[in-house]
Amino acid sequence: AQSVTQLGSHVSVSEGALVLLRCNYSSSVPPYLFWYVQYPNQGLQLLLKYTTGATLVKGINGFEAEFKKSETSFHLTKPSAHMSDAAEYFCAVSDAGGTSYGKLTFGQGTILTVHP
Protein backbone atom coordinates (compact mmCIF):
# COMPACT_ATOMS: atom_id res chain seq x y z
CA ALA A 1 0.00 0.00 0.00
CA GLN A 2 1.12 3.53 -0.67
CA SER A 3 0.48 6.68 1.29
CA VAL A 4 1.41 10.34 1.19
CA THR A 5 1.67 12.79 4.06
CA GLN A 6 1.88 16.50 3.46
CA LEU A 7 3.14 18.32 6.51
CA GLY A 8 1.14 21.44 7.09
CA SER A 9 -2.32 21.94 5.64
CA HIS A 10 -1.65 25.67 5.35
CA VAL A 11 1.58 27.50 4.49
CA SER A 12 1.80 31.28 4.37
CA VAL A 13 4.73 33.20 2.86
CA SER A 14 5.48 36.74 1.80
CA GLU A 15 5.89 37.61 -1.84
CA GLY A 16 9.51 37.02 -2.80
CA ALA A 17 10.15 34.56 0.02
CA LEU A 18 11.14 30.92 -0.30
CA VAL A 19 8.31 28.44 -0.72
CA LEU A 20 8.76 25.02 0.90
CA LEU A 21 5.94 22.48 0.85
CA ARG A 22 6.72 19.18 2.52
CA CYS A 23 5.77 15.73 1.30
CA ASN A 24 6.69 12.34 2.69
CA TYR A 25 5.60 9.11 1.09
CA SER A 26 5.39 5.45 1.90
CA SER A 27 5.73 2.84 -0.81
CA SER A 28 6.73 -0.81 -0.89
CA VAL A 29 7.99 -0.46 -4.46
CA PRO A 30 10.02 2.22 -6.25
CA PRO A 31 7.70 5.18 -6.48
CA TYR A 32 6.81 7.67 -9.11
CA LEU A 33 6.20 11.01 -7.40
CA PHE A 34 4.15 13.98 -8.52
CA TRP A 35 3.19 17.47 -7.48
CA TYR A 36 -0.09 18.90 -8.72
CA VAL A 37 -1.53 22.39 -8.20
CA GLN A 38 -5.21 23.25 -7.95
CA TYR A 39 -6.46 26.78 -8.43
CA PRO A 40 -9.95 27.67 -7.15
CA ASN A 41 -12.77 26.01 -9.08
CA GLN A 42 -10.36 24.24 -11.41
CA GLY A 43 -9.00 20.77 -11.89
CA LEU A 44 -5.49 19.80 -10.91
CA GLN A 45 -2.52 20.63 -13.10
CA LEU A 46 0.80 18.81 -13.07
CA LEU A 47 3.72 20.86 -11.75
CA LEU A 48 6.41 18.20 -11.98
CA LYS A 49 7.07 14.52 -11.62
CA TYR A 50 9.89 12.19 -10.67
CA THR A 51 10.20 8.81 -12.30
CA THR A 52 13.84 7.76 -12.51
CA GLY A 53 17.20 9.41 -12.99
CA ALA A 54 18.11 12.82 -11.63
CA THR A 55 16.66 13.30 -8.20
CA LEU A 56 16.22 17.06 -8.56
CA VAL A 57 13.25 17.67 -10.80
CA LYS A 58 12.36 21.02 -12.29
CA GLY A 59 8.79 21.86 -13.12
CA ILE A 60 6.69 24.69 -14.40
CA ASN A 61 6.44 28.17 -12.89
CA GLY A 62 9.88 27.95 -11.26
CA PHE A 63 9.04 25.06 -8.93
CA GLU A 64 11.35 22.16 -8.27
CA ALA A 65 11.38 19.12 -6.03
CA GLU A 66 14.04 16.74 -4.81
CA PHE A 67 13.53 13.03 -4.37
CA LYS A 68 15.34 11.81 -1.25
CA LYS A 69 14.98 8.07 -0.96
CA SER A 70 16.67 7.87 2.44
CA GLU A 71 14.19 10.36 3.86
CA THR A 72 11.23 9.13 1.76
CA SER A 73 10.60 12.76 0.93
CA PHE A 74 9.71 14.78 -2.14
CA HIS A 75 9.53 18.39 -0.93
CA LEU A 76 8.47 21.15 -3.31
CA THR A 77 10.37 24.43 -3.38
CA LYS A 78 10.40 27.72 -5.19
CA PRO A 79 13.07 30.35 -4.46
CA SER A 80 10.79 33.37 -4.70
CA ALA A 81 7.03 33.27 -4.21
CA HIS A 82 4.71 35.17 -6.49
CA MET A 83 1.16 36.20 -5.74
CA SER A 84 -0.03 33.94 -8.55
CA ASP A 85 1.39 30.91 -6.71
CA ALA A 86 -1.46 31.05 -4.19
CA ALA A 87 -3.29 27.76 -4.65
CA GLU A 88 -3.61 24.30 -3.17
CA TYR A 89 -0.79 21.86 -3.81
CA PHE A 90 -1.07 18.09 -3.82
CA CYS A 91 1.72 15.56 -3.61
CA ALA A 92 1.00 12.13 -5.08
CA VAL A 93 2.68 8.75 -5.41
CA SER A 94 2.21 6.02 -7.97
CA ASP A 95 3.41 2.47 -8.29
CA ALA A 96 6.36 2.62 -10.67
CA GLY A 97 5.96 -1.04 -11.45
CA GLY A 98 2.76 -0.19 -13.21
CA THR A 99 0.67 -2.91 -11.59
CA SER A 100 -1.75 -0.32 -10.29
CA TYR A 101 -1.93 1.14 -13.77
CA GLY A 102 -1.44 4.77 -12.97
CA LYS A 103 -3.36 4.84 -9.72
CA LEU A 104 -2.27 7.95 -7.89
CA THR A 105 -2.49 8.20 -4.14
CA PHE A 106 -2.77 11.84 -3.16
CA GLY A 107 -1.80 13.66 -0.01
CA GLN A 108 -4.35 15.80 1.76
CA GLY A 109 -3.15 18.99 0.15
CA THR A 110 -1.39 22.16 1.33
CA ILE A 111 -2.96 25.55 0.83
CA LEU A 112 -0.33 28.14 -0.02
CA THR A 113 -1.11 31.76 0.78
CA VAL A 114 1.16 34.51 -0.52
CA HIS A 115 1.09 37.89 1.22
CA PRO A 116 2.12 41.13 -0.50
Added chain:
Amino acid sequence: DTAVSQTPKYLVTQMGNDKSIKCEQNLGHDTMYWYKQDSKKFLKIMFSYNNKELIINETVPNRFSPKSPDKAHLNLHINSLELGDSAVYFCASSRGANEKLFFGSGTQLSVL
Protein backbone atom coordinates in the same frame (compact mmCIF):
# COMPACT_ATOMS: atom_id res chain seq x y z
CA ASP B 1 -10.43 23.87 -27.00
CA THR B 2 -10.89 22.28 -23.60
CA ALA B 3 -8.77 19.14 -23.30
CA VAL B 4 -10.94 17.35 -20.73
CA SER B 5 -14.48 18.59 -20.40
CA GLN B 6 -17.10 17.37 -18.00
CA THR B 7 -20.73 18.31 -17.62
CA PRO B 8 -22.53 19.51 -15.72
CA LYS B 9 -20.34 21.81 -13.64
CA TYR B 10 -22.89 21.90 -10.84
CA LEU B 11 -25.45 19.27 -9.95
CA VAL B 12 -27.97 19.71 -7.14
CA THR B 13 -30.37 16.86 -6.53
CA GLN B 14 -32.47 15.07 -3.95
CA MET B 15 -31.54 11.90 -2.10
CA GLY B 16 -32.62 8.79 -3.92
CA ASN B 17 -32.36 10.28 -7.41
CA ASP B 18 -30.24 8.90 -10.23
CA LYS B 19 -27.84 11.22 -12.02
CA SER B 20 -25.08 11.10 -14.61
CA ILE B 21 -21.91 13.10 -15.18
CA LYS B 22 -20.37 13.12 -18.63
CA CYS B 23 -16.70 13.39 -19.51
CA GLU B 24 -14.97 13.78 -22.84
CA GLN B 25 -11.31 14.21 -23.73
CA ASN B 26 -9.96 15.37 -27.06
CA LEU B 27 -6.33 14.51 -26.36
CA GLY B 28 -6.32 11.08 -27.92
CA HIS B 29 -5.47 9.50 -24.57
CA ASP B 30 -5.99 5.83 -23.88
CA THR B 31 -6.66 6.09 -20.16
CA MET B 32 -9.42 7.91 -18.32
CA TYR B 33 -10.23 8.23 -14.64
CA TRP B 34 -12.82 9.38 -12.16
CA TYR B 35 -11.63 10.95 -8.92
CA LYS B 36 -13.71 12.09 -5.95
CA GLN B 37 -12.67 15.11 -3.88
CA ASP B 38 -14.47 15.35 -0.55
CA SER B 39 -15.22 18.41 1.54
CA LYS B 40 -11.76 18.23 3.12
CA LYS B 41 -10.21 18.33 -0.35
CA PHE B 42 -9.04 14.72 -0.06
CA LEU B 43 -8.74 13.36 -3.58
CA LYS B 44 -9.26 9.66 -4.18
CA ILE B 45 -9.41 7.58 -7.33
CA MET B 46 -12.67 5.82 -8.07
CA PHE B 47 -12.19 4.21 -11.47
CA SER B 48 -9.66 3.91 -14.22
CA TYR B 49 -10.34 2.80 -17.78
CA ASN B 50 -7.80 1.93 -20.43
CA ASN B 51 -9.03 1.54 -23.99
CA LYS B 52 -12.60 1.25 -22.73
CA GLU B 53 -11.71 -1.51 -20.29
CA LEU B 54 -12.09 -1.14 -16.53
CA ILE B 55 -8.67 -1.32 -14.89
CA ILE B 56 -9.17 0.10 -11.42
CA ASN B 57 -12.29 -0.03 -9.25
CA GLU B 58 -11.43 1.31 -5.85
CA THR B 59 -14.07 -0.27 -3.63
CA VAL B 60 -16.66 2.14 -4.87
CA PRO B 61 -20.30 1.27 -4.05
CA ASN B 62 -22.01 -0.44 -6.96
CA ARG B 63 -24.44 2.49 -7.07
CA PHE B 64 -21.65 4.10 -9.08
CA SER B 65 -21.37 2.73 -12.59
CA PRO B 66 -18.87 4.10 -15.09
CA LYS B 67 -19.49 3.68 -18.78
CA SER B 68 -16.96 4.14 -21.54
CA PRO B 69 -18.64 4.06 -24.95
CA ASP B 70 -15.34 4.88 -26.63
CA LYS B 71 -11.80 5.91 -25.67
CA ALA B 72 -12.71 9.59 -25.62
CA HIS B 73 -15.62 9.31 -23.21
CA LEU B 74 -16.04 8.10 -19.65
CA ASN B 75 -19.38 8.81 -18.06
CA LEU B 76 -20.34 8.26 -14.45
CA HIS B 77 -23.83 7.19 -13.49
CA ILE B 78 -24.91 7.26 -9.87
CA ASN B 79 -28.03 5.47 -8.64
CA SER B 80 -29.95 6.17 -5.45
CA LEU B 81 -27.92 9.19 -4.45
CA GLU B 82 -27.02 9.57 -0.79
CA LEU B 83 -26.00 12.60 1.26
CA GLY B 84 -22.47 11.24 1.49
CA ASP B 85 -22.11 11.35 -2.26
CA SER B 86 -21.87 15.14 -2.10
CA ALA B 87 -18.40 16.01 -3.37
CA VAL B 88 -16.56 17.33 -6.38
CA TYR B 89 -16.02 14.67 -9.03
CA PHE B 90 -13.10 15.06 -11.39
CA CYS B 91 -12.60 13.32 -14.67
CA ALA B 92 -9.03 12.96 -15.91
CA SER B 93 -7.13 11.36 -18.75
CA SER B 94 -3.56 10.36 -19.54
CA ARG B 95 -1.60 8.72 -22.33
CA GLY B 96 -1.00 5.73 -20.11
CA ALA B 97 -0.09 4.58 -16.64
CA ASN B 98 2.07 7.00 -14.66
CA GLU B 99 1.82 9.65 -17.34
CA LYS B 100 0.70 13.19 -16.65
CA LEU B 101 -2.96 13.45 -15.74
CA PHE B 102 -5.07 16.07 -17.42
CA PHE B 103 -8.03 16.98 -15.24
CA GLY B 104 -11.41 18.38 -16.07
CA SER B 105 -12.67 21.35 -14.07
CA GLY B 106 -14.87 19.18 -11.86
CA THR B 107 -18.55 18.60 -11.18
CA GLN B 108 -19.78 19.78 -7.81
CA LEU B 109 -22.51 17.37 -6.72
CA SER B 110 -24.77 18.42 -3.87
CA VAL B 111 -27.26 15.87 -2.56
CA LEU B 112 -30.02 17.38 -0.42
